[in-house]
Amino acid sequence: MADNKYGYDVVDEVSTTGKYLSFKKGDKGKVIQIRLASAPRYVNQHWITDNSGKQTPVNCTGKDCAYCGDAVPAKEKIDKTAKWGWIVIDREDGEVKMFTGPTLIARSIKELSELVDKKSGKPVWGNPLTFDIQIERTEEPGKSYYKVAPMPEGMGTELTAEEIKAVAECGIDLATELQSSKESKHVGAYGASELETAPEEEITIPDDLGEEGGKRTEEEMPF
Numbered sequence: 001m002a003d004n005k006y007g008y009d010v011v012d013e014v015s016t017t018g019k020y021l022s023f024k025k026g027d028k029g030k031v032i033q034i035r036l037a038s039a040p041r042y043v044n045q046h047w048i049t050d051n052s053g054k055q056t057p058v059n060c061t062g063k064d065c066a067y068c069g070d071a072v073p074a075k076e077k078i079d080k081t082a083k084w085g086w087i088v089i090d091r092e093d094g095e096v097k098m099f100t101g102p103t104l105i106a107r108s109i110k111e112l113s114e115l116v117d118k119k120s121g122k123p124v125w126g127n128p129l130t131f132d133i134q135i136e137r138t139e140e141p142g143k144s145y146y147k148v149a150p151m152p153e154g155m156g157t158e159l160t161a162e163e164i165k166a167v168a169e170c171g172i173d174l175a176t177e178l179q180s181s182k183e184s185k186h187v188g189a190y191g192a193s194e195l196e197t198a199p200e201e202e203i204t205i206p207d208d209l210g211e212e213g214g215k216r217t218e219e220e221m222p223f
Contacts, residue, residue: 019172021090021097023146028139033151034099035132037159037167038087040106041174043181044080057083059180082106085178087170089163091132096163096170098177101146105135108148131155 023030044060046067060080063070067078084106088099112133115124125131132151138144159167175181 019097021088021099022101023135023137027137029137031134031136032099033091033132033134034086034088035091035159035163036086036088036109036128037096037163038174039183040084040086041178041181041183042082042084042103042106043178044082046078046080048078061180083178085174085181087167087172087174089159089167096166096172098172098174100178101135104143105146105148108146109133112148112150125150125155129159130157 021032021034023032045057046060046065047055048058048067049055058067060068066072068080082103083100084103085098085100088097089095090097090099109128112125113123113128116122117124132154134149134151136147136149138147175183
């Protein structure tokens with residue numbers, strides 16, 4: 001069979017099973033344990049309700065965005081929220097996956113990376129690529145919606161040669177997966193500018209689930 005010059009040589013054999021890792025509606029109490037294996041990226045999104053009443057995330061394109069750009073009147077601008085992505089190793093099955101979550105999780109990782117022993121002045125945890133973290137979806141209001149805890153066991157250890165090879169060969173490209181996403185240049189600290197442009201729990205969107213309507217915060221989004 002001749003090669004397809006447009007890049008569609010294989011369309012039936014591609015599988016994404018197990019490629020993605022995230023929290024979903026109904027995951028209250030669920031705990032996942034991961035090792036971060038990449039710098040993060042994030043994309044700002046607007047949640048749009050279509051004619052059928054279904055909510056769909058639409059990536060924000062910045063100044064020319066049809067929902068919040070410079071040409072949109074202030075009263076018509078639609079709030080945005082942020083979706084963060086990392087390449088991780090899922091400790092549940094040892095597989096390399098793309099983990100996505102809200103700014104709340106990214107900010108918790110940032111705080112861990114910047115935690116300093118007040119007596120010695122040394123970082124307590126340091127680079128978040130050198131220890132596992134557990135994330136629990138508690139669904140408690142506010143900043144406790146997700147609880148991020150560092151795992152002391154194995155702290156300070158690098159990935160094994162096998163894990164490094166698996167990450168290199170996983171084929172996950174965060175920039176491709178998260179279209180219109182931005183790079184965070186600081187693996188641990190993320191950089192204040194990145195977090196300032198990535199809205200957190202204050203953002204609300206119309207709720208199309210349930211009979212009573214209302215609003216949902218970012219922590220109640222399906223990721």
